[in-house]
């Protein structure tokens with residue numbers, strides 16, 4: 737996997753800016769896994785998508801990931817760095833998990849899209865489970881058991897990070913949204929790149945493709961002369 741270049745970054749930003757977060761995640765997934773047929777991406781396990789996005793992130797922006805979280809108890813802002821070794825190993829999720837003799841497949845982006853409009857968490861979780869069941873009659877299986885089995889099978893589907901507040905001692909787990917995190921970086925970088933293109937085009941009369949063709953090093957060298 738190659739890091740995102742400037743032209744790809746701008747194209748992603750342009751195509752994703754007005755989309756729903758689930759569609760943005762798929763757009764990033766297509767960039768991260770060009771070997772997969774585009775029409776199959778929404779039906780791949782979520783963990784596969786998230787792991788590919790994380791690899792793209794590491795390649796494009798480095799493996800240091802600054803994070804912050806407001807303590808749910810005292811409101812104190814906690815800042816930390818997410819390191820690759822804090823994350824589960826990357827392994828392809830299995831096709832199915834079996835719980836009490838019934839088979840469930842790992843949830844996909846399409847499954848999430850199917851429950852995106854449900855506001856009640858309980859019914860959303862229930863519907864997600866039903867959608868992933870091979871057999872329609874799953875009412876006699878405890879949902880927590882299936883959720884735990886799916887989490888074991890595909891830990892990247894729903895990443896959570898343990899935290900402990902240094903001020904009040906409150907501990908807990910917070911969700912980590914890989915796609916949202918990466919999108920935020922694409923958004924910030926693309927806007928910064930547009931500013932740079934604007935300055936260089938104004939100063940030298942170069943076109944956008946000409947400016948994008950410059951290496952980051954040359955671009956920044958010219959920028960220091962234009963806007964010291």
Ligand SMILES: [Zn+2]
Nearest residue numbers: 807810901904
């Ligand atoms: Zn606290």
